[in-house]
Amino acid sequence: MEDTAKKEKKGMSKLFSSESSPNKKVPKLCGTNYPLSILFIVVNEFCERFSYYGMKAVLTLYFTNYLHWDDNLSTTVYHAFSGLCYFTPIIGAPIADVWLGKFNTIFYLSILYVIGHVVKSVGAIPTIGSTELHVTLSMIGLVAIAFGTGGIKPCVSAFGGDQFEEHHKKERAKFFSIFYLSINAGSLISTLVTPILRGGVQCFGGDCFALAFGVPAALMLVALVVFVSGSGMYKKHPPEGNVLAQVFKCIGFALKNRWCHRSAAHPKREHWLDWANEKYPKKIITEVKMVTRVLFLYIPLPMFWALFDQQGSRWTLQATRMDTMLGSFAAQPDQIQVMNPLMILILIPVFDLGLYPLLRKCKINLTPIPKMAVGMIVAALAFVVACVVEIQINKTIPPVAGSKECYVQVLNYASEDITVTMHGETFTASSLTLQEYQDPEYRNLNFDSEQAHTSINLKSASFENNCDAHFNESSDYSILVHVENEALVCKQFTDNKVKPPKGTASIRFINMLSDTITVSIGEETINLQGMFSPGEIKDLKRGKPDVKADIKGTEYTIDVGLLDFGAGYTVLLMGIDSVDRKVSIRRIEDVDANSFHVAWQIPQYVLLSAGEVMFSVTGLEFSYSQAPSSMKSVLQAGWLLTIAFGNIIVLIVAQTATLEQWAEFILFAALLIAVSIIFSIMGYFYVSINPDDLKEDDDDKAGELEKKPLPDDFYELEEKKTKI
Structure with a gap:
């Protein structure tokens, strides 16, 4: 028994050891040079990206529809979460480099990742407790997810690269291509x-x-299980030390040394980092110089990400106010985000195999910095298009009653048309009892004070009468006219003539029968107490709901028809068909359905995705090409931080700006264009270098490396490499 326990303990120790024979031979795929272990890593990445992007796709609507937060708070929390996801890699990388190694870091943080998803899912169950508990669980879940995904982000791709032999560079490059494909496939x-x-x-x-x-929680659990299943096949390199800490120490020592020797007695040095010569070798200092030069170029980059990540917040909220019918398929507003990964998969080969070679044939050889600047401008144009779309959507929104005005519609339940004179205006109200009735229109009334008492004259072929109404400013009303004791009388209801939230439809029932009616829609019930009693307004998803009416213990069906995106309806319950057990109705569309089609968002997604290809993919290539091999992880962390700071910009604007949405889009576009100009000027003075010229045994050349520009065809050769 004791020997068995020792063996089990030894097996577990071997499973999670960070020093598991990095030079061991690993099984190959079908006689190729590809390690079998990369299958587990690719499947793990697909499932992890599925879990992350799947959860994030519905996150904004979860905040607005489930937690009932307003658009600005939802946008703020969404981008705070996104920013945290890109801050945490600077924690995950040191954990892997100094303490646990890549395998153990991925394993333990994946467990935290799964726990975060589970807590987030439990927080979305309405029956578990109060709204405060839901918010608490959601925030705990999101923080755990952010530390999980951010912590493993810098480790997984590098761990995959570790599986290859050094002389199998071609296979490793293709692995990164497959790895990138799995990311986009999971997202899509x-x-x-x-x-x-x-x-x-x-x-x-x-x-x-x-x-x-x-x-997504289940997929993340699958990702963890798949990753651990391949443990026996992995090469596991031991922790190699924290390069990022070394960079900071070198910079800190240089600044401290310069401050301590700031007097004129000490001669100036060519570069401020040269003040670290007393402690660090020239090669390290030169590498840090190379890194800081690129990091300086990163300063303007967060503005691009401030625009890019709004497709999951502001653009999704924009889609909720549009018609999302695609033929016979009713797309969800949060599904439109699929355009980005879809366009990325299309545009990368279009740019690499079509546009860039064509430009080179025309003697236009775009280097990375101009490409990135053009990508910024293209992304800014996407927000100009989004602004135009927003303006067109606003034209379809019903006007809102302002100060000293209100909107009133007349619902004519008399058996004949009537002429209505109200507040100096005369119009005809068609009878709703006729089979071919017309929807009434809201009339705008203006008055001199905050309230108004109005006498309404009602006249038909058979009757004439006056009734009084009381209106408040900035309000909406319905006046129900019916015949009672051989006279036209009216009953006043307060309306809510606004678009239902987030692409839903609203419906209100009015009981025109003498009996008490209980209307049920799914699990919702509405009690209509007696004749002419209105029910509360209910927001429903687009579709044909199953509506039942209980009248004196007998169940009847109510066919309200299709409730469309963004429409508001009043349904009059007119009569009973005892044979078919149906209630006859008159359906009035108080608020028109969304009429501006979501297909108009496609151009902004195409432009933003094109900007991403030119900016993001090129930026990763540029960072990789300009960093010494020992410092590539530092620049990767710096690149991810630009995404984090971009999300911070959005949440600051969402909380402080008081602009209308279209104006906010223009503001972001203008800021990005200004930043692209600044970035272009900074890039003009940047001299590209080739870090491969830096040799371990050639310390004298290190100081001259910065002055050595790249050959003209360097980036043309770089573009032939696979994007990571």
Whole structure:
């Protein structure tokens, strides 16, 4: 028994050891030079990206529809979470480099990742407690997810590269291509699937956010299981030390030394980092110089990400106010985000195999910095298009009653048309009892004070009467006219003539029968107490709901038809068909359905994705080409931090700016164009170098490396390498 326990302990120790024979021979794929272990890493990355992007796709609508936060708070928390996801890599990288190694870092932080998803899913179950508990669980889950995904982000791709022999560089390059494909495939599929799980499945009487978050949680668990399953095949390099800490120490020593010798007695040095010569070798100092030169170029870059990440917040909220019918398929507003990974998969080969070679044939050889600057401008144009779309959407929104005005519609339940004179205006109200009735229109009334008492004259072929109404400013009303005791009388209701939130439809029932009626829509019930009593307004998903009416213990069906995106309806319950057990109705569309089609968002997604290809893919190539091999992780961390700071910019604007949405889009576009000009000027004075010229045994050349520019065809050769 004791020997068995020792063996099990030894086996577990070997499984999670960070020094598991990095030079050992690993099984190959079908006689190729590809390690079998990379299959586990690629599948792990696909599942992890599915879980991350799937959860993130529905996150904004979770905040607005489930937690009932306003758009600005939802945008702020969304971008705070996104920013945290890109801050945490600077924690994960040192953990792997100094303490646990890449394998153990991925393993332990993946467990935290799974726990975060599970907590997030539980927080989306309505029956577990109060709103405060849901918010608390959601925030705990999001923080755990941010530390999980950010912590493993700098480790997984590098761990995959570690599996290859040094002389199999071609195979390693193709692995990174497959790795990048798995990222986009996970993003593409999850962005399609999770909105369907949210909106296409009903649970707890509404959208099933618990399922939409639960499936990504399950995929992250699968990612963890798959990753651990390949443990025996992996090369596991031991921790190599914290390069990032070394860079900071070198910079800190140089600044401290310069400050201590600031008097004129000490001669000036060519570069401020040369003040570290007393402690660090010239090669290290030169490498840090190379890194700081690139990091200086990174300063303007967060503004691009401030625009890019809004496709999951502001652009998704924009889609909720549009018609998202694609033929016979009703797309969810959060599904439209799928355009980005789809366009990336299309545009990368278009640019690499078509546009860039064509430009070179025309003697236009764009180096990375001009490409990135053009990418910024293209992304800015995407926000100009988004602004135009926003303005067109605003034209479809019904006007809101302002100061000293209100909107009134007349619902004519008399058996004949009537002429209405109200507040000096005369118009005809068609009878709703006729089979071919017309929807009434809201009339704008202006008055001199905050309130108004108005006498309404009602005249038909058979009757004439006056009734009084009381209106408040900035309000909406319905006046229901019916015949009572051989006279026209009216009843006043308060309306809410606004677009239903987030692409839903609103409906209100009015009981025109003498009996008390209980209307049920799913798990919702509405009690209509007696004749002419209105029910409360309910917001429903687009579709044909199953509506039942209980009248004196007998159940009847109510066919309200299709409730469309963004429409508001009043349904009059007119009569009973005892044979078919149906209630006859008159349906009035108080608020028009969304009419501006979501296809108009496609150009802004195409432009933003094109900007991403030129900016992000090129920026990664540039960073990789300009960093010494020992410092590539430092520049990777710096690149990820630009994304984090970009999200901080958005949440600051969301909380402080008081602009309308279209004006905010223009502001972001203008800022990015200004930043692209600044970046171009900075890039003009940047001299590209080739870090491969820096030899371990050639310390004298290190000081001259910065002055040695790259050959003209360097970036043309770099573009032939696979994007990582």
